[in-house]
Amino acid sequence: MADNTVLKVDELCTHYLTSDGEVKALDDASFELERGKSIGVAGESGCGKSTLAFSLLNQVQPPGQIMSGSINLDGIEVTELSEKEARKKIRWKKISMVFQGAMEIMTPVYTVGHQMVEPLKYHKGIEGEEARNICERYLELVNLDGSIFDRYPHELSGGQKQRVVIATALLLEPNMVILDEPTTALDVVVEARIMNDLKRLKKELDISMMFITHDLSILAEVSDDLAIMYAGWIVEHGSASKIYSDPKHPYTEKLMAAIPDIRTDIDRLEYIPGVPPNLVNPPSGCRFHPRCHKAMEVCREMEPKVHEVDGVRVKCHLYSEDESIAESEEASYETAYEDEAAAETYEGEKGKETEDVFEEETEMEA
Amino acid sequence: MAKPLFRARNLTKHFEVTQGLMQKLRRKERQIVRAVDGIDFDIYWKRNFSIVGESGCGKTTVGKLMMRLLDPTDGKMYMKDKDITELKSREELKAYRRQTQIIYQDPFSALDPRDRIRTILEEPLRIHNLGDTREERTDMVHEALEEVRLTPPEKFLRRYPHMLSGGQKQRVSLARAMILNPDFVVADEPVSMLDVSVRAEVLNLMKDLIDEEDVTYFYITHDISTTRFFTDYIGVMYLGDMVEKGRVSDVLDNPAHPYTQALLVAVPEPDPDRVRGMKQLPISGEIPSGTDVPSGCRFHPRCPHAKDICSEKEPEEREVEDEHTAKCHFAGEIDFDLDVAK
Numbered sequence: 001m002a003d004n005t006v007l008k009v010d011e012l013c014t015h016y017l018t019s020d021g022e023v024k025a026l027d028d029a030s031f032e033l034e035r036g037k038s039i040g041v042a043g044e045s046g047c048g049k050s051t052l053a054f055s056l057l058n059q060v061q062p063p064g065q066i067m068s069g070s071i072n073l074d075g076i077e078v079t080e081l082s083e084k085e086a087r088k089k090i091r092w093k094k095i096s097m098v099f100q101g102a103m104e105i106m107t108p109v110y111t112v113g114h115q116m117v118e119p120l121k122y123h124k125g126i127e128g129e130e131a132r133n134i135c136e137r138y139l140e141l142v143n144l145d146g147s148i149f150d151r152y153p154h155e156l157s158g159g160q161k162q163r164v165v166i167a168t169a170l171l172l173e174p175n176m177v178i179l180d181e182p183t184t185a186l187d188v189v190v191e192a193r194i195m196n197d198l199k200r201l202k203k204e205l206d207i208s209m210m211f212i213t214h215d216l217s218i219l220a221e222v223s224d225d226l227a228i229m230y231a232g233w234i235v236e237h238g239s240a241s242k243i244y245s246d247p248k249h250p251y252t253e254k255l256m257a258a259i260p261d262i263r264t265d266i267d268r269l270e271y272i273p274g275v276p277p278n279l280v281n282p283p284s285g286c287r288f289h290p291r292c293h294k295a296m297e298v299c300r301e302m303e304p305k306v307h308e309v310d311g312v313r314v315k316c317h318l319y320s321e322d323e324s325i326a327e328s329e330e331a332s333y334e335t336a337y338e339d340e341a342a343a344e345t346y347e348g349e350k351g352k353e354t355e356d357v358f359e360e361e362t363e364m365e366a
Numbered sequence: 367m368a369k370p371l372f373r374a375r376n377l378t379k380h381f382e383v384t385q386g387l388m389q390k391l392r393r394k395e396r397q398i399v400r401a402v403d404g405i406d407f408d409i410y411w412k413r414n415f416s417i418v419g420e421s422g423c424g425k426t427t428v429g430k431l432m433m434r435l436l437d438p439t440d441g442k443m444y445m446k447d448k449d450i451t452e453l454k455s456r457e458e459l460k461a462y463r464r465q466t467q468i469i470y471q472d473p474f475s476a477l478d479p480r481d482r483i484r485t486i487l488e489e490p491l492r493i494h495n496l497g498d499t500r501e502e503r504t505d506m507v508h509e510a511l512e513e514v515r516l517t518p519p520e521k522f523l524r525r526y527p528h529m530l531s532g533g534q535k536q537r538v539s540l541a542r543a544m545i546l547n548p549d550f551v552v553a554d555e556p557v558s559m560l561d562v563s564v565r566a567e568v569l570n571l572m573k574d575l576i577d578e579e580d581v582t583y584f585y586i587t588h589d590i591s592t593t594r595f596f597t598d599y600i601g602v603m604y605l606g607d608m609v610e611k612g613r614v615s616d617v618l619d620n621p622a623h624p625y626t627q628a629l630l631v632a633v634p635e636p637d638p639d640r641v642r643g644m645k646q647l648p649i650s651g652e653i654p655s656g657t658d659v660p661s662g663c664r665f666h667p668r669c670p671h672a673k674d675i676c677s678e679k680e681p682e683e684r685e686v687e688d689e690h691t692a693k694c695h696f697a698g699e700i701d702f703d704l705d706v707a708k
Contacts, residue, residue, distance in 0.1 A: 044561045045532070157652050158421075187420040187588055189649065192632035196644050214561045217591075217634040221645070241638045258566040259636045260591045262618055268573075269566035269595055275531045 006175045006208045007033040007056070012069035012079075014048075014055045021280040025051040025064070027232045033225070035175065038202060038209040040223030040240065042216050042255065046276050048232040049212045050100070053178045056210075057097060058086040074175050092119045096169040097178040098162075101185065105165060106153040113149035116168050123172055138167040141204075143197055159190035163197070170201070176208040183218065195221055217259050220244055228252045231277050231287040238312030248314040250294045274335075286317065294318060295335050298328035369447075370408035371582055372432070372550060376441035378404050379427050383657065399656040401427040403606035404441065409550075409584065409599070412576055416585040416593040416614070418629065419603035420653050425586045428603075429552045432584060433468050434459055445550070464494055467543035471555035473535035477527040483538055484523040487511070490546050510541040513579065515571060533564035540572065544579060554586045569596055591633050594618055602626045605664045606656060610697075612690030620702070622684075622692035624648065624669050627702045663695065671700055 010030050016023040026048040033039050041049045054060045056071060058078045071078040074094055081089065099105055106115055117131040126134065136146035142163040153161060162182065169177050179198070183191040199222060202209055211222055219226060219240070226240040228249065236249040247253045257270035274291040277283050283290050289299035298317055307319040317325050383397040401424045409415045417425045430436045432443065434450060443450050445465070453459050470476045477486055487507045490496075497503035511519035514537040527535055536556060543551050553572070557565040573596060575581055585597055593600050594614050601611040602625065610623040621627045628649040649668045654660065660667050666676035675695055684697040692698075 044563060159652060188590065188629060188632040188634075189420060189647065190652065192634070192645055192647055195634075196647070199644060215634070216562065217636040220636045220638045221634060223638075244636065244638050255563060256636065258563045260566075260595050262591045262594055262630065262633055264594075265615060266595050268570055271566035271570065272563040273567070275533070 004035045005032055006035050006074055008070075008072040009056070010070045010072070012052075012055060012071060013067040014051050014060055014064060015067050017063045017065060018280070023279045024232050024282060025279055026055065029069070029234050031225075031227055031234065031237055033176070033208050033210070035208055036202065036206045037224045038211060038222055039225040039227060040211045040213070040219035041227045041229060042213055042219055043229035044214055044276050046231075046279075047229040048279075049229050050180060051232075052229070053097060053180055053210070053212055056178065057091060057095060058083075059091075092123055092169075092172045092174060094174055095176045095178065096172070096174045098165050098169050098180065098182050100181040106161065108153055110152075111149070112151055112153060112156070112164055116149070116164065116171070119168065119171050134171065135167075138170055139164070141170070141201065142167045143193075157190075158186055159194065162186065162194060166194075166198070166201075170205065170207075173205075174207065176210065178210045178212065180212045181214075182211070184213070184215075191218070198222060216255055228255065231282055232279055233287060233315055234313075235288065235315045236312060242310065242312055246310075248309055248312055248319065249316050250292050250318070251288050254293070286315075290335055292335060295333075296328040296330060297332060298325050300333060368410060371411045371446060372409040372584075373444040374405060374407050374428075374432070374441065375443075376404045376406060377428070377431060377438055377443060378402055378440040379424075379431055379436060380439045397657045400606045400659055401656055402431065402438075403659070405601075405603075405606075405608040407601055407608065407611060409582060412580065412582050413599060414576070414583040414585055414597035415599045415601065416587060416597040417601045417603055417608075418587055418590050418593060420588065422605075422653050422656065423603040424606040424656070425588075425603050426554055429468065429554050429584065429586050433466060433552055434462065435468075460494070464546050465548050466550045466552065467546060467548040468552040468554065469536075469539050469543050469556045472559055473532060473539050474527075474559070476539050477535060479527055481526070482523065483511075483525050483527070483530075486527075486538065487542055487545055490542060494546060496546070506545060510545040513544055513575065514538070514541045516541070531564075532560050533568055536560060536568050537571065540568075540575075544575065544581070547579065548581060550582050550584065552584045552586070555588070556585075557592070558587065558589060565592070572596070590618075590629055602629070605653060605659060607664060607693065609665065609694070610690075610692040612686070616687060616690045620686070620690075622686040622690070622697040622700070623665075623694045624671050624700060625665050626692075627700070663693070665694075671696060 012026060012029045014026040016025055029052060041052060043049050055066055056078065058081055060066060066079050073090060076089060078090060113132065113135060116135045120126040120131045120134060132149060135149055139146050139148055144160060144163050148164065183194055198209065211219055213219060223240045226238065226243045227234050228236040228251065230251050236243060236252045243252060247256050254270060254272045260269055272291055277287060285301050286299040286304050289295045292299065296317060304315050304317045306313050306315045309319045317328065379402040381399040381401055383399060385394065385396065407415065417428060419425050427436065431438050434453060438451055450462055453462055484507060487510055488503055491503050491506060497506055508519040511522055516522050516534065516537055530538065557568050560568060569592060572583065587593065597614055600614040600617050601608045602623065604625050610617060610626045617626065618630065621630055628647065631645065631647060648670045651668050662677040662679055663681050666672040669676065681693045681695045683691045683693050685691050686698045
């Protein structure tokens, strides 16, 4: 492991053991992150991006469980920590997280300061005037006035609240911060300013950041690396500028095309037909094949390997060195492009069951 | 040019802030929120109109006024030359609302979780006494589902909203609006809760329905990047006033008001090579409260080009080019290049 690597994730699998079966929310995720760099994780809802974040904190909620793989965070093997050790050793100190909808995360009955000092109090035993000084310094770092310390959350605007949450996440000087959809609820102007601040903080404090979002256009501004997720897999991972200029995986290609451009007149927007699969019973072979516009015969049968193309890691048969695979016949089965319903047949056993129940109910009604 | 389908003249809505007993006893002056402050616009048949702005600028209030869900404080609205601000009785309003429908932002809470899709779609038919027999109504529901590409319709009729994905739910909302064959649909942030890929799908569908169903949309959004694709005209709102309006390609290529320029710079750029450094944002601060609208031009405290006149005199609407106006003393004189600004 290189000296400046902060995080190394290797073949991480996190599954949810539900009564309907094992939900394979995260499968075989591997990536590294260097100090002072940022990675953007993008994908549709339900693709496992939040599960990845919770796994890194060793905070997967039951029935979720890290099944296998390793997470090496600054020399500490996170997967082996008990809950108590994780709280003591890594959370806030090594890695902290800014949650989705951070605006509602603060308790309305306490002042901002009261809530901000908590990590200082419990992790470092710092209280009183000293804690206040530290908090005010961090508030100023995120472009807020120190006097916000004494205000109540309802007195702040959405952008200000988001900044307070970011400042709190930085208090114990972690090596890495995870930001889960940090600006989705904010207006464009405020969003752009917070993104500017995050870029500056990354440089000034030399910390690593992980951005989680479904909106690729935001990630372009802040990430050095990019990981595109689909149905629990990282399907493409590499340098952001390479992926943006030349997306390799058909899924990435479509995600990029779905971003509207304000400069040119267009008649239609690209989109990906169908819905993401149910992960209790994911599609055979490549999990994306029912919605893929480049699907081949082999995609239904065989899980693709990760191929390195031009420095970017792509999990797709199109880039296989084995020619018989790379030049497999075009798919004979119907993908969502021809028939949206075809892609939905992968909804899994549960979907079928409920529909049966429906039939019965209606019969009874009659 | 053809006659407008919908006209708003000096449309105004002021809300009074509720006072507590003590404030009343002390005879404190009543505070007024100027949510919509005298705006004019025309919407033409099958030419979508979008309204953009930050939260709190009054865009949703405009939508509600147009649906007559709120009563305007002042001003007039005309639908096909009929004065709709004069509609008073239940029957008149009911007839008006058959022609105009609304789609809300959050498909997760706009559909009753206890009703099946069939019941949800039949409700507008029941209210407006459409379809004589059950079979007739079933046919109409089928047709509406097919219109929004939820096929085969039989598969969806008996489902509950929680069994659908976000995009499918929003398409059910759309079907519920379309089942009455409205002329006019107010779409209040219809795609902001959806994933980017699904967003495109729903917008494409809504665009197809313009010709298929002869419908015109009033599209309310904070996401300026989708307006170019979806609409023909755009109005930019700031603190209750429409500061710039015109054809969408004119306004976006040649924004005349400094606020529109700032909004355009703030749009995230999906190209890392273009946004290496910090973004130079021309405006600072946040939108002020509607109770305390600044004097003169309401944008002047945040405006990078503000001069003395801006705090003294409210700007008139100035024509920048044909069908493109901006409420700024210096409209047309401020140069703007999106690529240089980044």
